[in-house]
Amino acid sequence: MTDLNQLERDLLSQVDAAGDEAALESVRVSALGKKGSVSELLKTLGAMTPEERKERGPLINGLRDKVQGAIAAKKETLAEAALSARLSAERIDVTLPVQEAPESRGRIHPISQVIEELTAIFADMGFSVAEGPDIETDYLNFTALNFPVGHPAREMHDTFFLAPDEKGERKLLRTHTSPVQVRTMTSKAPPIRVIIPGRTYRHDSDQTHTPMFHQVEGLVIDKQANIAHLKWILEEFCKAFFEVDQVKMRFRPSFFPFTEPSAEVDIQCSRKGGEIRFGEGTDWLEILGCGMVHPNVLRNCGIDPDEYQGFAWGMGIDRIAMLKYGMPDLRPFFEADVRWLNHYGFRPLDIPSLVGGLTA
Ligand code: DAH
Numbered sequence: 001m002t003d004l005n006q007l008e009r010d011l012l013s014q015v016d017a018a019g020d021e022a023a024l025e026s027v028r029v030s031a032l033g034k035k036g037s038v039s040e041l042l043k044t045l046g047a048m049t050p051e052e053r054k055e056r057g058p059l060i061n062g063l064r065d066k067v068q069g070a071i072a073a074k075k076e077t078l079a080e081a082a083l084s085a086r087l088s089a090e091r092i093d094v095t096l097p098v099q100e101a102p103e104s105r106g107r108i109h110p111i112s113q114v115i116e117e118l119t120a121i122f123a124d125m126g127f128s129v130a131e132g133p134d135i136e137t138d139y140l141n142f143t144a145l146n147f148p149v150g151h152p153a154r155e156m157h158d159t160f161f162l163a164p165d166e167k168g169e170r171k172l173l174r175t176h177t178s179p180v181q182v183r184t185m186t187s188k189a190p191p192i193r194v195i196i197p198g199r200t201y202r203h204d205s206d207q208t209h210t211p212m213f214h215q216v217e218g219l220v221i222d223k224q225a226n227i228a229h230l231k232w233i234l235e236e237f238c239k240a241f242f243e244v245d246q247v248k249m250r251f252r253p254s255f256f257p258f259t260e261p262s263a264e265v266d267i268q269c270s271r272k273g274g275e276i277r278f279g280e281g282t283d284w285l286e287i288l289g290c291g292m293v294h295p296n297v298l299r300n301c302g303i304d305p306d307e308y309q310g311f312a313w314g315m316g317i318d319r320i321a322m323l324k325y326g327m328p329d330l331r332p333f334f335e336a337d338v339r340w341l342n343h344y345g346f347r348p349l350d351i352p353s354l355v356g357g358l359t360a
Helices: 004-017 021-032 037-047 050-089 110-124 179-187 227-242 295-300 317-325 338-344
Strands: 192-201 212-222 249-256 259-272 275-278 283-293 309-316
Touching (some): 004 021, 004 037, 004 050, 021 037, 021 050, 037 050, 110 212, 110 317, 179 295, 212 227, 212 283, 212 317, 227 283, 249 283, 259 309, 283 317, 309 317
Antiparallel strands (some): 192 212, 249 259, 283 309
8 A cells, every 4th residue: 555655755845846837747747647646546545445435535635635735836936936037037228218110210212202292192183003114115115106216306315225136126214204105095095194103214414313213294185185284283283292372383385296285394483592492482493394195196096186185294203302302412312322311211101191291
């Protein structure tokens, strides 16, 4: 017959010696688990005579209670020790400055921000956004837009050409967003009302020109779309974009092969002490080219010029970004200098909208 006192001493000293929860758990299993030493003893009660059971029952049950109690107490001690070890190992100095989270440290590039701003403004006027590839065919960049082969206007675009492909076709980096007008008109039936923001390329570099720059094209084709609509749209855009109550605009006659008549648009501004302000003053600043879409372009896109007409414009995004946010030089836009971006960039969650405000 098992010596209950001896077993009790053994088990209690094992409980006492358990250094962590895992060790304590294996003591518990060895004593109180299905095949544990105490559980085995409890099973013997069934086969005993009533007298034996009367004598041994309370002893064995008492042993089980004691071991259970010792294990519970030890468990608590171990948990307390683990907590105080953690508390003394992990220290937080609450006086240290808080580290900014990545989403508040990152910055949105002014060009991306300005594209969001102008998209919000034109979307409010019912425009959708169209896109096209940076690598274009000569046909879409020039010919379809009514630039005759050999016409001097082609030379003015300082085009980057790619090496001829196997069919001898020389692709190019689009020099303006206008080819997407053709892509839109050939893939979509009028009425059309789109803006086309995107990258454009010309062989040119100085303080206000970079080989890669950005334009936003606008195109409206409908049965009665006319110059008055164009003027109203551009005026509303400038007021919303530059956040002024009124802005005077000047339409100067100009030439583009794909519009007739064509104009360049200046907006009124004042320049005092190196600062440009809009909606006041006596100076003028050119911001875009525009005109009525040339009947040849409509025809090239399979649209009947006797039924449909429309207008288009092309505006330099980098230019209006520089003007709005007072950035004097265009080149740092594309130098990826984090110090410049920290200064001129925008917070990621300051998403421009007409209701929330374009500029934070
Ligand atoms: N594509 C012209 C350029 O880059 C800008 C332009 C002028 C676009 C008149 C137009 C337009 O859509 O109608 O110089």
